[in-house]
Amino acid sequence: MLNILKKLRKSSDTFGLDIGTSAVKAVQIKSGSVTGMASVGLPADTIADGSIRDTQAVADAIKEAVVKAGIGGLEAAIAVCGRELIIKKVQIPEVPARDVHDVVMLEAEHHIPFAIDEVFIDHHTLGRSSGQMDVILVAVKKSKVNEYMAVVDQAGFNPLIVDVDGFALGNQWELNFPSEAREAVALIDIGAAIMKTNVVRGGATIFARDIPFGGNNYTQAIAQRLNISFQQAEDAKLGKDVGVKWETLVPPLEAISRELSLEVQRTFDYFASTAESERIGKIVLAGGCAQLPGLNEYLASNWGIPVELARPFERIEVAPAYAEEAAAMAPALAVAVGLGLRRSGDKEQSK
Ligand SMILES: Nc1ncnc2c1ncn2[C@@H]1O[C@H](COP(=O)(O)OP(=O)(O)OP(=O)(O)O)[C@@H](O)[C@H]1O
Ligand SMILES: [Mg+2]
Structure with missing residues (x-):
């Protein structure tokens, strides 16, 4: 878990606000139940390459999503992802817990392609052995965080928590499948533009x-x-009747799935180069793209490991009012659910 912004105020009715390339999703969870949920689409190019091109359109979509969801609170947990985010496992000499932050800051300079004063830095300790510590270093461009906070602010809400999409994904996974914590699991969110x-x-x-x-x-x-x-291509991909036969989509879909599988392979190769003899037991696919017919089977046959769709509501109660949406687009809501579970101060409490 991460909170790039260390604010001390505690809040009990924070809601999750996932500002994605194709849609804004708001999810509020109280005492293990969904108490508000909605998704509002964004026109193409409103957000491109992870950067907000039309702040007013995003602010309007946020307002609309919160109203539609029936959320009363003002405090949001948001997340960033993409190029301006660096997450790395680094080794530092073993030091007392109170000194870890300073040592990580010094070490960070060697690992980040940005000036150190341009980034927010966070970290969590994985383990200590023979005088060394493994630490996950997280650095994100301040400009990116500020851009996303500003749009939430413009919509009239308070971005109390700023997380990372991938970690929000992990957050909901941990809650929903705690007993599977022993094997290494690759959680992959494939959104409209970014794969986390x-x-x-x-x-x-x-x-x-x-x-x-x-x-x-x-x-x-x-x-x-x-x-x-x-837009026509998007509708055709989603199986809407726009006069395009599904068979004609198969060649481009297959070509991109092959590319996607290669990207997954690159990620796994990179993972293998950082983790000694660690084996990934399975893949859990989230994001709207996870629902592309046949994608999970294709990846499973390529990888020879199970590929499942994310089930973010496995241990979260969903009132009938939200049941249909939760069932129809569960994988796409995984990040928003992970954010909806966040509370200010929970990172500090979980240590
Ligand atoms: N049933 C489906 N079949 C194929 N693709 C789908 C389906 N449902 C959604 N998608 C695709 O999923 C993508 C949207 O997913 P998601 O909502 O997770 O993305 P996002 O959060 O807006 O984007 P990002 O996280 O990349 O910024 C779109 O490209 C959409 O076409
Ligand atoms: Mg997304």
Whole structure:
């Protein structure tokens, strides 16, 4: 868990606000039950490459999502992802807990391609052995955090917690499947534009990586191949009747799934180079793209390990009012659920 912003005030009715490339999703969870949930789509190019191009449109979508969800609170837990985020496992000499932060700050300079005063830094300790400590270092551009906070503020809400998509994914996984904490599991959220990977074991992140790849790659390939607009291609991909036969989509879909599998392979190779002889037991797919028909079977046959769809509501009660949406788009709501579970101060409490 992460809170890039260390605010001390405690809040009990924070809601999760997932500002994604294709939609804004708001989820409020109180005492293990969903008490508000809604998703509002964003027009194409409102957010591109993870950067907000039209702040007013995003602010309006946030307001609309919160109203639609029936959420009363003002305090939001949001997350960032993508290129301006660096997550790395680093080794530092063993030092007392109170000194870890200072040592991590010094070490960070060697691992971050940005000036140290341009980033917020956070960390969590994985373990200590023979005079060394393994630490997960998280650095995110301040400008990115400020951009996302500003749009929440513009919508009239208070961005009390700023997390990372991948960690929010881990947060809901831990709550929903605590008994599976022993084997390394690759949680992969494939959104419209960014694929976030968080490899967890024993309740902790041991590796994380974001890459620019997602559902838009499929949509663009369809649009190009069939010479139709992005919107038509998107509708066709979602099985809406726009006069495009599903068979004609198969070649571009297959081509992009092959690319996606290669991207997953690169991520796993990179993981293998950082973690000695660690084996990934299974993949859990989240994000809207996880629902692409056949994708999980395809990845499972490529990888020879089980590939499941995320079930963010496994241990969370869902009132009938939200049941349909929760069932229809569960994998796409995983990050929002993970954020909805966050409370200010919980990082400090969990130590
Ligand atoms: N049933 C489905 N079949 C195929 N693709 C789907 C389906 N449902 C949603 N998608 C795709 O999932 C993507 C949206 O997923 P999601 O809501 O997780 O993304 P996001 O959070 O907006 O984006 P990001 O996290 O990348 O910023 C879109 O590309 C959409 O076309
Ligand atoms: Mg997303």
